[in-house]
Amino acid sequence: xxxxxxxxxxxxxxxxxxxxxxxxxxxxxxxxxxxxxxxxxxxxxxxxxxxxxxxxxxxxxxxxxxxxxxxxxxxxxxxxxxxxxxxxxxxxxxxxxxxxxxxxxxxxxxxxxxxxxxxxxxxxxxxxxxxxxxxxxxxxxxxxxxxxxxxxxxxxxxxxxxxxxxxxxxxxxxxxxxxxxxxxxxxxxxxxxxxxxxxxxxxxxxxxxxxxxxxxxxxxxxxxxxxxxxxxxxxxxxxxxxxxxxxxxxxxxxxxxxxxxxxxxxxxxxxxxxxxxxxxxxxxxxxxxxxxxxxxxxxxxxxxxxxxxxxxxxxxxxxxxxxxxxxxxxxxxxxxxxxxxxxxxxxxxxxxxxxxxxxxxxxxxxxxxxxxxxxxxxxxxxxxxxxxxxxxxxxxxxxxxxxxxxxxxxxxxxxxxxxxxxxxxxxxxxxxxxxxxxxxxxxxxxxxxxxxxxxxxxxxxxxxxxxxxxxxxxxxxxxxxxxxxxxxxxxxxxxxxxxxxxxxxxxxxxxxxxxxxxxxxxxxxxxxxxxxxxxxxxxxx
Amino acid sequence: xxxxxxxxxxxxxxxxxxxxxxxxxxxxxxxxxxxxxxxxxxxxxxxxxxxxxxxxxxxxxxxxxxxxxxxxxxxxxxxxxxxxxxxxxxxxxxxxxxxxxxxxxxxxxxxxxxxxxxxxxxxxxxxxxxxxxxxxxxx
Numbered sequence: 239x240x241x242x243x244x245x246x247x248x249x250x251x252x253x254x255x256x257x258x259x260x261x262x263x264x265x266x267x268x269x270x271x272x273x274x275x276x277x278x279x280x281x282x283x284x285x286x287x288x289x290x291x292x293x294x295x296x297x298x299x300x301x302x303x304x305x306x307x308x309x310x311x312x313x314x315x316x317x318x319x320x321x322x323x324x325x326x327x328x329x330x331x332x333x334x335x336x337x338x339x340x341x342x343x344x345x346x347x348x349x350x351x352x353x354x355x356x357x358x359x360x361x362x363x364x365x366x367x368x369x370x371x372x373x374x375x376x377x378x379x380x381x382x383x384x385x386x387x388x389x390x391x392x393x394x395x396x397x398x399x400x401x402x403x404x405x406x407x408x409x410x411x412x413x414x415x416x417x418x419x420x421x422x423x424x425x426x427x428x429x430x431x432x433x434x435x436x437x438x439x440x441x442x443x444x445x446x447x448x449x450x451x452x453x454x455x456x457x458x459x460x461x462x463x464x465x466x467x468x469x470x471x472x473x474x475x476x477x478x479x480x481x482x483x484x485x486x487x488x489x490x491x492x493x494x495x496x497x498x499x500x501x502x503x504x505x506x507x508x509x510x511x512x513x514x515x516x517x518x519x520x521x522x523x524x525x526x527x528x529x530x531x532x533x534x535x536x537x538x539x540x541x542x543x544x545x546x547x548x549x550x551x552x553x554x555x556x557x558x559x560x561x562x563x564x565x566x567x568x569x570x571x572x573x574x575x576x577x578x579x580x581x582x583x584x585x586x587x588x589x590x591x592x593x594x595x596x597x598x599x600x601x602x603x604x605x606x607x608x609x610x611x612x613x614x615x616x617x618x619x620x621x622x623x624x625x626x627x628x629x630x631x632x633x634x635x636x637x638x639x640x641x642x643x644x645x646x647x648x649x650x651x652x653x654x655x656x657x658x659x660x661x662x663x664x665x666x667x668x669x670x671x672x673x674x675x676x677x678x679x680x681x682x683x684x685x686x687x688x689x690x691x692x693x694x695x696x697x698x699x700x701x702x703x704x705x706x707x708x709x710x711x712x713x714x715x716x717x718x719x720x721x722x723x724x725x726x727x728x729x730x731x732x733x734x735x736x737x738x739x740x741x742x743x744x745x746x747x748x749x750x751x752x753x754x755x756x757x758x759x760x761x762x763x764x765x766x767x768x769x770x771x772x773x774x775x776x777x778x779x
Numbered sequence: 780x781x782x783x784x785x786x787x788x789x790x791x792x793x794x795x796x797x798x799x800x801x802x803x804x805x806x807x808x809x810x811x812x813x814x815x816x817x818x819x820x821x822x823x824x825x826x827x828x829x830x831x832x833x834x835x836x837x838x839x840x841x842x843x844x845x846x847x848x849x850x851x852x853x854x855x856x857x858x859x860x861x862x863x864x865x866x867x868x869x870x871x872x873x874x875x876x877x878x879x880x881x882x883x884x885x886x887x888x889x890x891x892x893x894x895x896x897x898x899x900x901x902x903x904x905x906x907x908x909x910x911x912x913x914x915x916x917x918x
Binding site: 349424425426427428429430432433436441444445448449450451452454495511514515517518521531532533743 | 799800801802803804805806807809810812813814815839840842843844845848868873874875877879880881882883900901903
C-alpha cells in the first residue's frame with residue numbers, strides 16, 4: 239500500500255491560478271477524478287481537485303488544493319473546461335454553499351425535492367429543542383427541479399428488484415426519440431460521510447460497508463487503505479491475498495448479476511435466472527469464509543479479520559472449478575442468441591475520444607478500447623503478484639461492455655484460483671493483521687477498482703480517534719452523466735439496454751433509478767384523483 | 780397455522796419499496812426470486828406496483844427525500860395490507876441512527892405502521908420467507 243502513497247502529491251493553488259493550472263493539466267492528459275470541498279472552519283473552505291494521469295504507466299496522482307475565504311466563498315467553475323467537473327461542483331454548491339461561478343447548471347442534485355420549502359426555515363435553527371431536522375410532511379406536494387419541455391415527458395422506470403435503487407430519471411420524448419434526459423439523485427442520501435466524521439475509525443469501516451451492498455468489500459478495502467496510507471504501515475502478504483480474493487469474488491458476483499440483468503432488460507429473463515443460479519456458488523464461498531452472504535466485515539485496519547484456512551481455500555477452489563465450466567456454457571448460450579446481440583449492438587455508442595473527454599471509468603471506458611484499470615495503473619493488495627491482463631474491447635457499444643464483463647469474469651476467476659493456491663500453501667500461523675501504531679496527523683488517498691470502475695477515498699486524520707474528514711468518489715459518479723448523454727438522441731426502447739450496460743450503482747452515488755419513477759407516475763395519477771374527489775365532495779355540499 | 784392453510788387464504792403479492800437502502804437487502808430479495816430459493820413456488824409474487832400488493836416489503840432507513848414517496852406508496856396499497864420492514868436499517872435505522880444525521884426520517888415504523896420486522900444486515904432469503912409468512916399469519 240505504500241506504493242500507492244508514493245504516488246500521492248498535494249499542490250496548493252490560488253483562486254486566480256486555478257483555471258490556467260487546470261487547463262494546463264487537462265492539456266497534458268490529466269483526468270479530473272473528483273472535486274471535493276471541506277469546511278475548515280476559520281480557515282475557510284478547502285477545495286480539493288483530484289487528478290490522475292491515465293497515460294502514464296503507473297498513473298500519477300495529483301491533488302490541487304484551493305482555499306477560499308469564509309466571507310467570500312466563490313471559486314471559478316471548471317465545468318466550461320471539462321465536463322468531468324460538472325456533478326462534483328454541483329455537490330460542492332449543494333452541500334457547502336460555495337458559490338461556483340459560471341456553473342452552467344447549479345441545481346439541487348441530492349437534497350430532497352422540497353428542501354427549500356420544508357427545511358431551509360430560519361426558525362428551525364433557532365429552536366434549540368429540535369435536535370433532529372423537521373421531518374413533518376411537506377405542506378406542498380413535492381415538486382422537482384427537472385426541466386419541463388413542450389414535448390411528452392416520460393418519467394422512466396421499468397421495475398426490477400436489482401435496479402431498485404430509487405432514482406428518478408425523467409426524459410422528454412418526441413416520437414420514439416429521447417430529446418433530453420435528466421436525473422434526480424438523493425433518494426438514498428444517508429449522509430454517511432458526515433457520520434464517518436463523527437465516529438471512530440473502526441466504526442467507520444462498518445459504515446463504509448453500508449454504502450453499497452454490491453461493492454462493500456471494495457468500499458471497506460479502500461477506506462482502510464486510505465487510513466493505512468496515513469499510518470504508512472505494511473500489510474502482511476497473506477492479508478493482501480485475502481483482500482484480493484474477496485475483491486475478485488465480489489467482482490465475479492457483481493458482473494454475473496449485471497450480465498443477467500442486461501438479459502432481463504432486453505427481455506430474456508432466463509438469462510437472469512441462470513446468472514442468479516450461478517451467483518449462489520460465489521455467495522456460498524463467501525458465506526463459508528465470513529458467515530455472511532452480502533456484507534462480510536472482513537477488512538480491518540492493518541489487514542483482514544477473516545483468515546482463510548486451507549479448508550476454505552479448497553472449498554472455494556472446488557466451487558470455482560464447477561463455476562468455470564457452467565459459466566462458460568452460460569456465456570456461450572448468451573452470445574449465441576442473435577436477437578439479444580442485435581438488441582445490444584451499436585446501442586449506446588461511446589466513442590473512445592468521448593470516453594476520455596467525459597472521464598468514464600470501469601467497464602465503460604474499457605469497452606471503448608482504453609486499458610484503464612486501477613489494479614494495473616495504481617496497484618494495491620496483491621495484484622502485482624498474480625498474473626492477469628486488463629480486458630478491453632473495441633466495439634464501444636453495449637455489446638462491447640457486456641463482453642468486457644464476461645471476459646473480466648473469467649480473469650477474476652483465474653485470479654481467485656491463483657490466490658486460493660497461494661493461500662493454501664501459506665503456513666497457517668502467518669499473521670493477517672499488522673500491529674498498529676498511533677495514528678499521526680495527515681492525509682491519505684486510496685484508489686481501488688470495484689466492479690463498476692474506479693473508487694477513490696480521501697481521508698484526513700487530525701490525531702484524534704475520529705477522521706477530520708472523509709471524501710469519496712464512487713464509480714457511478716462520473717458514469718451517470720455519461721449515461722444521460724448516451725440516452726439522449728437514442729430510441730426510447732434502448733434506454734434500459736444502455737442503463738443495464740453501464741450498470742449504475744446509485745446506492746453508492748446514492749443512485750439514479752428507476753422505481754421511484756414508477757411511483758411518480760402513480761403519484762401524479764393519485765393526486766389528480768384526490769383533487770377531483772375533493773371537488774365532488776364540495777359539489778355535494 | 781400450517782403452510783397450506785396460510786396460502787389457501789391468498790397468494791400474497793409483495794411490493795418491494797426501496798427506501799434508501801444500500802442494495803444489500805435488495806440483492807437478497809432478488810436472490811429469493813432466483814432458482815435456488817424460488818419464492819414463487821409458495822405463491823408469493825413480487826409485483827411492480829403497490830396498487831395490487833398485499834404486503835409492502837420496505838428496505839432502508841427512509842431518507843427524508845424518500846419519505847413522502849413511501850407515505851404515498853402506503854396509501855396506494857389496498858386494504859387489508861401489511862408492512863414488513865426488512866434489514867437492520869428498516870427495523871431500527873441500523874448504523875445510521877445518530878442525533879446529527881440530517882437526512883434520515885426513519886426507521887420505517889416512524890412513517891408507516893409495521894407488522895413484521897426482519898432483522899439482519901442483510902437478512903438471509905430464509906429469513907425473508909419467514910417474515911412474509913409471519914405477515915400472512917397476521918391477516
